[in-house]
Amino acid sequence: MTDVMTENASQTEAAVQKDGPSLTDFVTRAANGQAADGRRDLVGIPREELTELMADMGESKFRVKQLWNWIYNRGVKDIEEMTNISKKLRDRLSQEFYVGRPVLTADQKSTDDTHKWLMKFHDGNEAETVYIPDRNEDRGAVCISSQVGCTLTCKFCHTGTQLLVRNLTPGEIVSQFMIARDSYGEWPTPSNGIRRLSNIVMMGMGEPLFNYENVRDALRIAMDGEGISISRRRVTLSTSGVVPEIVRCGEELGVGLAISLHAPDDDLRNEIMPINKKYPLKELMNACRHYPGMSNSRPITMEYVMLKGINDKPEHARALAKLVKGVHCKFNLIPFNKWPGSDYECTPTNDIKKFAQILLDNGYEAPIRWPRGRDILAACGQLKSESQRLRKTRVSGCGKSGAGETSDESVVAAQ
Secondary structure, eight states: OOOOOOTTHHHHHTTSOTTSOOHHHHHHHHHTTBOTTSOEESTTOOHHHHHHHHHHTTOOHHHHHHHHIIIIISOOSOGGGOTTSOHHHHHHHHHHEEOOOOEEEEEEEOTTSOEEEEEEOTTSOEEEEEEEEOSSSSOEEEEOOOEESOSOOOTTSGGGGSOOOEEOOHHHHHHHHHHHHHHHTOOSOOSSSOOSEEEEEEOSSSOGGGGHHHHHHHHHHHHOTTTTOOOGGGEEEEESOOHHHHHHHHHHTOOEEEEEOOOSSHHHHHHHOGGGGTSOHHHHHHHHHTOTTOBTTBOEEEEEEEBTTTTOSHHHHHHHHHHTTTSOEEEEEEEOOOOTTOOOOBOOHHHHHHHHHHHHHTTOOOOBEEEOOGGGTOSTTTHHHHIIIIIOSSOOOOSSTTTTEEESSOTTTTO
């Protein structure tokens, strides 16, 4: 997907010094992981490409291993901290590269320990990242964004009221997890398997499969055993149903899959999720049946937001059970989070429980994902509200149902 510029770029262009780079040049460099001085961010460069870059400098593969260890295992933020690399080479590296982090513009913690960060990238655009702690264990999932904004117009999601600004780069995606680690002091990568930040869920701003290559490269870095080392079994990608990329994702990444489903038939899904007009349920379910990462021990998760009087009747539950026949899956039922301007209401709790029981009677687990982080606007559909109110930008919130919510079993425990 082609990145788009913010609408005020041309207006701000005149403010840039005439003898310096234009704002367009600056934003383009930022979107490619380059600083204003032209240096490239080491964070996000795929290992294979980094090997080529070091070879061009006359350095061996061992140098790549050293850099990888410092950046992704130890979490250093400055090339000068890489003390087992000669000073001469550090100086040379510093002329062409840097180790980047987004700028934190907000850092909030909920009364239920949900943690939210608002991060600003080099071109001034922002994205939000949420840490969702497990209710029962000292670990949790980091909900990561893949785009600034979103192209989807799901009627029940606040993100549907705003536009896509641009895709996030691999470095901007993986650095969200690195910021979370900075916050919890979880460097170097724990070697004993005991981690507070144990899972990654691609459920933040944007549609990950509309930015697949960058998401793929970022997740490969996160899953690399010599760096951040998150097991693929602890990574889940949520999509609204970009059918052509689903099987590819399973083949190349093998991570867990979550589908933002929300309706049992095409007519209703067309109404509340326009993407269904392009990729209808028959095609979506066929892609799920052939997803390489699906197994008896790792079912696909069907996310289902409960909308009062819209998709929450007993006949809807029975239709869902019929729809997913042949897909090894479970459901996560999500109470709708009301946002200003929305006409939808949340299904009453007792009715959600009855809905869940029908699915259970048909052989499908259907835990209820109770909202988390509402007091800091970190629940699904609330992230955009804060960005617009506090920042007056077009940056917005949760692209699909997921951020700021957990099930009775916990979204991370399920992995």
